[in-house]
Amino acid sequence: MLESPVFQGGAAPTLxxxxxxxxxxxxxxxGLSVLDTLYQSGCGKIRVPRAYGNWLEAVLINTSGGLTGGDKMGWSAQAAAETRLVVTTQACERIYRSSGGAARVDSRLTIEAGARLDWLPQETIVFDGSALDRTLDVDMAADATFLGLEAVILGREAHGEEALSASISDSWRVWRGGTLIHAESARIDAGDMMARNNSALLNGARAYGTLCYVAKDAERHIEKLKTLVGNFPTAGVSRIGDKIVLRATGRSGYQLRKIIMPAIAALSGAGAVPKLWSL
Known part of the structure; x- marks a missing residue:
């Protein structure tokens, strides 16, 4: 019978x-938006499916199948002047139990004059005992358009997992014409997870998301969005100048999608969400 390895000083090897x-x-x-440059390394891959509209779609893929403590992912997307780029993911990202440290995901978006970038990754599923540190930085021209989403599902619904010992740190920074117009930092640790049934926190929700839209035509969309979310007591939308922010929670990922997907479709200009969301 094979013996279990014994590590000197009780220290396990670096994984x-x-x-x-x-x-x-x-x-x-x-007059069409086409691919200029593409770079990928490690477990980060990007695919560009054929598009039939006036935009380029980029699909982000993590070939490792998920992230755990100490893993690092970096994404960068740039929409050149007068182009449109839609960025989504092949599937929901998964954050697995950590043996130490947090999984880190840093995303940076650049949107040049007259361009538009839609940042629409599918939800991130956070497993029990996991830790995630995520940042999203957007640098956009004064006349550019940005539509961005970050959504989280706490635990594996089919397993009845509630991710009560997970830790999540999320940071957004959006600069428009050199001015910081949106900044938020949110953190949920294990103590918050245990108390998330509190109405001041998640009120028992398993899924939550934030949708942000920045454009000169924001005022034109606000009433339609209010109508869309009006039947959902766990969602709210507001506008400040050229910025709209929609926040929603749901008892399940499916319930959250029932709120988020119509809002994305209303703001996308194409009347639909990325096709991979429906596969």
Whole structure:
């Protein structure tokens, strides 16, 4: 019978960590948005499916199958002047139980003059005992358009898991024409998870998300969004100048999607969410 390995001083060996990096940029050619540059390394991959509209779609893929403590992912997307880029993910990202440290995901978006970038990853599923540190930085021109979403599902619904010992740190920074117009930092640790039935926290919700829209035509959309979320007591939407922020919670990922997907469709200009959301 094989004996279990004994580590000197009781210290376990350093485990291999997943690291990935992906970058994509667009350019305008004959009035169409086309691929300019694409870079990928490690477990970070990007695919560009054929599109039939005036935009380029980029699909982010983590080939490691998920992230755990010490793993690092970095994404960068740039929409050149007068182009449109839609960024989504192949599937929901998964954050697994950590043996130490947090999984880190850093995303940076650049939107040039007259361009539009839709940042629409599918939900992140947070497992019990996991830790996630995530940042989203957006640098957009004064006349650019940005639609962004970050959504989280706490635990594996089919397993009845509630992720009561998970830890999540989320940070958004949106700069428009050199001015910081949106900044938020949210943290939920294990203590908050245990108390999340409190109405001042998640009120028992298993899923939550934030949708942000920044554009010169924001005022034109606000009433329609209020109508869309009006039947959902766990959702709210507000506008300040050219910025709309929609926040929603749900008892399940499906319930959250019932709120988020119509809002995305209303703001997308194409009347739909990315096709991969429906597969």
């Amino acid at each position: 291999q960590r997943a690291e990935g990096d992906g970058r994509v940029t667009t350019k305008s050619r004959d």
